[in-house]
Amino acid sequence: MTVDIQMRLVEGVAVLYPGPYLNQLRGESIERCCQELLSSGVRRMVINFAETELINSIGISILLGVIEAVNEARGMLVLSNLGQSNRELFEMLGLLAHVRIASSEEAALLTLNGERQGAAI
């Protein structure tokens, strides 16, 4: 069984929306979506957690795989719109220091576009 993950491309950056609950089902869909994006050459991604109320342990496990896959492909991933409980979860797991976080999707896109421009210079 799979679920469709909402995704849009903004100037070459893929923005993914995990939905209300990041569990095994949605996590695997995000993982598959990211793999397809990486295979098709999209290296910059944002995961927008604005609608995500809960991330369970399987969701975290799959998310770690996504972060590693993007890093291994020399891509960039920004997590945006983390609510308080999800932010605390990331903090508790010590992940905040190891992933890029942005307060909003716009800020995440700015971060990624800024880094691309920086790389171009």
Next chain:
Amino acid sequence: MSLTLRKMLHNFNALAELGNEINSTHDFDEVVRASLHMLLGTLAIPRGAIARYSRAPRQLKIVAAKGLQKAIGQKISVAPEDVAPLVRHAEPLQLQAEQNGLSAFVGRNLEVFKRLRAHTSVPMVARGELVGMILLSEKFTREAYSEDDIALINTIARHIAIAFYNHRLMVSLRRKAEENQRLYREMHATYRDTVKAFGAAIDLKDAYTSGHSERVGRYSEAIAREMGVSGRELDHITVAGYLHDIGKITVDRSIINNPRPLTDREFKELNKHAATGYEILSHIRHPWDEIAFMAKCHHEKVDGTGYPQGLSGEAIPLGARVVTLADSFDAMMTDRPYRARLPLERALADLYRNTGTQFCASVVVAFCRLLLKEITGATRERVFLTAIGIKFDRPAVVATLSEMILELEP
């Protein structure tokens, strides 16, 4: 909320999720994979694997992995002397460090552990038995595992170990049940073959009735099944069909094969075979008493004029009423010392004429339905057609059978 309390709640939540998964009805491989994901996600570990232990061959085989390519199916060798220390030290072991009695195990498998990027291994033990191993990479943050982490890993490993143990028990029970079913099927086949052999032995006594008992057995089974009989009852009726004439083994061969009309004395002697069959079969313990009674009643008539007891209607067991029809139909369709076989049309007319006196109407209807299905090709079964051949007026027989069903069906 303090960080300590948050971590405690996080760990409780992970254990609750794990409990739900382990107790779910999901496929076991999926349960193992989800359990691994839960462990890794709870402690932010990017890579890990779960291996299942087998005694023959003695090895650990990876059955679930995350973040590792081509890990599934990889094997970790276990020497006999490794098992006891693995069971004793069922807690996280850093694979780089010198281990208590396990340096040989680690050294022998170092290449596999490197390939699996395993930093820590956790032997899984349930009821004192090694059931598997969890392999973990470093944490995503590269921090060392804390004491709390190790306690949680131990707890989760124990839960997964018990799930493995229970699954192994279930698999073993399922295999035993399958083996028992196979043995039962074999015994049943042997039993049926023995019954058929008895039937053939009975028929050898009569030069004219070769194959009669086997045909009556097959006809009885088919008619009873058409009437909705199944399971043990169907089995009993079939066996009664095969053995209905077993009493004939005590009747003098000269009487059975006599081409002339029998004298009264000879008739009396021949007619004893139903009761004699009961005597023979009733000495075999339950459930054969039902079979014995069916065989005894195969010359009873529904109007009460048959023998040996003159039973009527439903006092005659259904199985016996079925065997009576099968027996009579086969007798009509085969050559006898005193007459040639009857044409099918004539046999059907005899059946119809004697329905309600000799034969039970519902049995006749079931027989007619079955024969009609065979003749019209509505079934691929060839129970009756094989014996009666193709020399009959097909449209007339189809019409007769249809009329008989219409007329006799309650």
